[in-house]
Amino acid sequence: MDKLQETISNLKYDDSGLIPAVMVDAETKQVLMVAYMNETALAETVRTGKAHFWSRSRQKFWLKGESSGHTQDVKAIYTDCDSDTLVIEAVQNVAACHKGYYSCFYRKLTDNGEWKVVGQRVFDPDEVYKKGS
Amino acid sequence: MDKLQETISNLKYDDSGLIPAVMVDAETKQVLMVAYMNETALAETVRTGKAHFWSRSRQKFWLKGESSGHTQDVKAIYTDCDSDTLVIEAVQNVAACHKGYYSCFYRKLTDNGEWKVVGQRVFDPDEVYKKGS
Numbered sequence: 001m002d003k004l005q006e007t008i009s010n011l012k013y014d015d016s017g018l019i020p021a022v023m024v025d026a027e028t029k030q031v032l033m034v035a036y037m038n039e040t041a042l043a044e045t046v047r048t049g050k051a052h053f054w055s056r057s058r059q060k061f062w063l064k065g066e067s068s069g070h071t072q073d074v075k076a077i078y079t080d081c082d083s084d085t086l087v088i089e090a091v092q093n094v095a096a097c098h099k100g101y102y103s104c105f106y107r108k109l110t111d112n113g114e115w116k117v118v119g120q121r122v123f124d125p126d127e128v129y130k131k132g133s
Numbered sequence: 134m135d136k137l138q139e140t141i142s143n144l145k146y147d148d149s150g151l152i153p154a155v156m157v158d159a160e161t162k163q164v165l166m167v168a169y170m171n172e173t174a175l176a177e178t179v180r181t182g183k184a185h186f187w188s189r190s191r192q193k194f195w196l197k198g199e200s201s202g203h204t205q206d207v208k209a210i211y212t213d214c215d216s217d218t219l220v221i222e223a224v225q226n227v228a229a230c231h232k233g234y235y236s237c238f239y240r241k242l243t244d245n246g247e248w249k250v251v252g253q254r255v256f257d258p259d260e261v262y263k264k265g266s
Contacts, residue, residue: 004246005246006246007242020167022164024164029157029163033213034155034218076241078242079238080238099214101214104214104215105213105220107211108211109211113179115212118211
């Protein structure tokens with residue numbers, strides 16, 4: 001087993017074999033999204049330089065941007081004191097959120113106790129994900 | 134039920150009733166730590182303006198900084214498109230990591246496939262958490 005594979009294996013994964021990855025903009029440090037990786041997804045992310053995840057809802061291995069083209073070019077990978085979470089700096093192509101916002105965290109809690117949209121729409125999801133394309 | 138309580142209840146919690154919270158520095162946006170909140174911890178975080186969590190390892194409600202004094206003053210709370218993750222901007226007192234680093238993400242993956250410490254130690258954990266204090 002090479003060193004990288006050993007390092008990846010030594011991270012702490014949850015009962016489903018997953019580790020959360022906080023994807024952040026490499027320049028501004030803005031959090032783009034949080035998704036989950038298994039060992040294979042992390043190894044493939046390092047190998048290709050493009051973020052890969054495990055989709056919990058679809059139960060499948062997933063290249064971020066495989067349908068939209070909105071890939072994430074990885075610049076740096078960090079782990080925390082417990083080795084159970086990753087922070088990954090990346091250059092985001094177009095936008096991270098499938099709803100058309102640059103960051104998935106486009107809603108802020110107001111003093112009234114409600115979510116308010118504060119992010120700007122970068123693209124129209126109906127156009128990007130249209131059927132048949 | 135008031136609006137805030139309704140908003141908190143409408144978030145998506147995992148099977149253990151928890152939602153991950155990515156704590157970020159309000160000014161630099163650096164990720165400080167990732168921890169988990171239940172509904173009570175989030176409500177108490179909003180009410181007091183100080184970050185509270187649910188400790189999965191200790192199975193207890195927890196004011197961040199209760200033993201170290203290294204509290205987090207919350208400035209803004211965001212949620213994502215799936216309503217299953219929070220990003221919380223805060224002013225960190227002293228440091229976030231119990232190992233003495235400002236951020237828990239103080240190790241970076243090198244080209245050799247190893248973790249390298251890149252964060253700076255802000256305090257000595259042996260001093261801050263010493264027995265009997």
